[in-house]
Amino acid sequence: MKITLVKKILxxxxxxxxxxxxxxxxxxxxxxxxIDRVVLADETDPxxxxxxxxxxxNIDRAPFFIVESESAxxxxxxxxxxxxxxxxxxxMTEDQELREIQDNHPDLDFI
Amino acid sequence: MxxxxxxxxxxxxxxxxxxxxxxxxxxxxxxxxxxxAISFSGAEDVALVDMAHRIRSDIQVFSLDTGRLHAETYRxxxxxxxxxxxxxxxxxxxxxxxEALVKSKGLFSFYExxxxxxxxxRKIAPLRKQLLTVDAWITGQRRDQSPGTRAAVPVIQDDKAxxxxxxxxxxxxxxxxxxxxxxxDYIRSNNVPYNELHDKGFVSIGCEPCTRPTGPxxxxxEGRWWWEEATKKECGLHAVNIES
Numbered sequence: 248m249k250i251t252l253v254k255k256i257l258x259x260x261x262x263x264x265x266x267x268x269x270x271x272x273x274x275x276x277x278x279x280x281x282i283d284r285v286v287l288a289d290e291t292d293p294x295x296x297x298x299x300x301x302x303x304x305n306i307d308r309a310p311f312f313i314v315e316s317e318s319a320x321x322x323x324x325x326x327x328x329x330x331x332x333x334x335x336x337x338x339m340t341e342d343q344e345l346r347e348i349q350d351n352h353p354d355l356d357f358i
Numbered sequence: 359m360x361x362x363x364x365x366x367x368x369x370x371x372x373x374x375x376x377x378x379x380x381x382x383x384x385x386x387x388x389x390x391x392x393x394x395a396i397s398f399s400g401a402e403d404v405a406l407v408d409m410a411h412r413i414r415s416d417i418q419v420f421s422l423d424t425g426r427l428h429a430e431t432y433r434x435x436x437x438x439x440x441x442x443x444x445x446x447x448x449x450x451x452x453x454x455x456x457e458a459l460v461k462s463k464g465l466f467s468f469y470e471x472x473x474x475x476x477x478x479x480r481k482i483a484p485l486r487k488q489l490l491t492v493d494a495w496i497t498g499q500r501r502d503q504s505p506g507t508r509a510a511v512p513v514i515q516d517d518k519a520x521x522x523x524x525x526x527x528x529x530x531x532x533x534x535x536x537x538x539x540x541x542x543d544y545i546r547s548n549n550v551p552y553n554e555l556h557d558k559g560f561v562s563i564g565c566e567p568c569t570r571p572t573g574p575x576x577x578x579x580e581g582r583w584w585w586e587e588a589t590k591k592e593c594g595l596h597a598v599n600i601e602s
Contacts (some may be wrong), residue, residue, distance in 0.1 A: 305369050305516065325518050333523065345478030348486075348519050354511055356477075356582065357503050357562070358397055358422065358485065 248316045250334070251284045253297045255309035258290055265350065266310040269327045278335055308351055325351060368516050368528075375513045376535065381409050383513055383532035384496070388414050391494040391528065395420055397485070398446065400431040401553055401563040402541050403498025404438060406532060408550045410496070411442045420447040420488055424480035425456065426565035434553040441551050449488045451480045466567060473568055473583050480565075489520040494528040502537050503562070504579060510534075538578065 254266035262270065273279045288297025288309055300306075300313065304323050312324040314334055324330035328344045331337035349355060375383050387394060388410065395418035398407055410417045421435055439446045459467065459479055468476045489495060501511045511534045521527035533541060538561070545552055555563055559571030561578035572581040 307510070323518065329519075341483065342475065342478060345482045345486075346474050348482055349474045349477060352519060353504060354499050355482065355485075356564075357499055358399060358481070358497060 248314060248334075249283045250281055251286055251300075251313040251315070252282045253286045253288055253300055253306075253309060253311050253313065255288045255290060255297065263309055265308075269310050272327070276331075276337065278331065278337070281335055368514055372512050372514045378513075380406070380532040380536060381413070383530060384409050385413050387494060387496055387514075387528075387530040387532070388417070393492050394418065394494040394496065395447075395488075395492050396496045397422070397498075398435075398438070399498065399563065400427065400435050401498075402538070402545065402556070403533070404434075404550055404552060405541050405544050406496060406498050407438060407442060407444075408544075408548060409532070411444065415443075417444065418447070418492070419444055420449050422481050422484055422488075423448040423450050424565050425451065426480065426567060428555055428563070428566045428569070430555045431553060431563060434551070434555075437551050447488070449484045451484050455479045455483065468568065468583075469585060472586055486520050489517075489527060490522055492527070494530065496530045496532065498533050498541075499531045500533045500536055500538070500541070 252270075254270070255263040257263055261267075270279070273282070286297045286300060287295055288301055289295035290298075292298065297309075301309075301311070304311075304313070304321075306323065306325060308325060310327070312327075312330045312334075314322045314324065314330075324334070326344075326347055328339045328347050331339060332344075375386060378386070384406070396406055396410055398404065398419050398421050400421060407417070407419060435446060435448070438444075456479060459476065463470075463475075495517070499511050504511075511531050513531055513534050515529045515531070517527040517529040544550070553560075553563060559573075560569060560581065561572050562581045563569055564582055568583055570581050570584060572578060
């Protein structure tokens, strides 16, 4: 299994807020060791590898995870806690999961 | 189908549907999915219920009953149920979760921290449970509702947040390209019933404690969670601008 993390880099070179938060959580939980590759989606460069991957998988937010294995098609995770739960078999509270869904989908405010 | 192939298909379909009317998008959605439901908020998205009912009279509709809606909204949901002769599933939060929240933080904790904990329990968790029962869902989300975020609302999307594990959930936003004005033109010209709160100055309608009327020139978003600082939305990837 190969896991790629795609994170967004802002024009000033810093990681987007959400990407930084997710990275910090992963380091804190010692999960970063499972990431094989980190790819940058540079907001100033639509041809950066991360932006091209976002286009390929029709993803419109960062960060996201690409999980590849030889026996199955690539799986994409845009929700960190879902990725942790399904791929890393990690534990999380429902509250954390629900909050992340809302953070990633502000459009749900209008449901 | 791989995520990549699936995404390409949806991009193609989105491109094809983007130039269509909401009615044409709805027809596509209803013809291609048997197990599909409309999420009806009790506001101007009643236009969707009207359009869908003209296409398929047995359309599935659900509303998220947070327990904190305005009395006017409950009356309106009932009015819509009778007007169209349809069943509207009222999806409610898990009582034990609400009780635990109220016991630990009171009835108005959202004014002190933010609305997400309460919304998570009263709205998002029940929505997630409901969406596990369908293959596709339809919302009244529009691009002009969230000027603060650059992320577009596509007409069709692969809903990865709420899909069953190892399965696909398709989300349709037939009103994505319409403005609020167009929705209201439709409601008026088709004599569609609407929530009486709109006549009292409410543009966006949610839970009673978290919704207020807006004044002239104010965006509808200003009628919701007005005590919270607008969140900077900086993580969008704007795939529509990506050259492949």
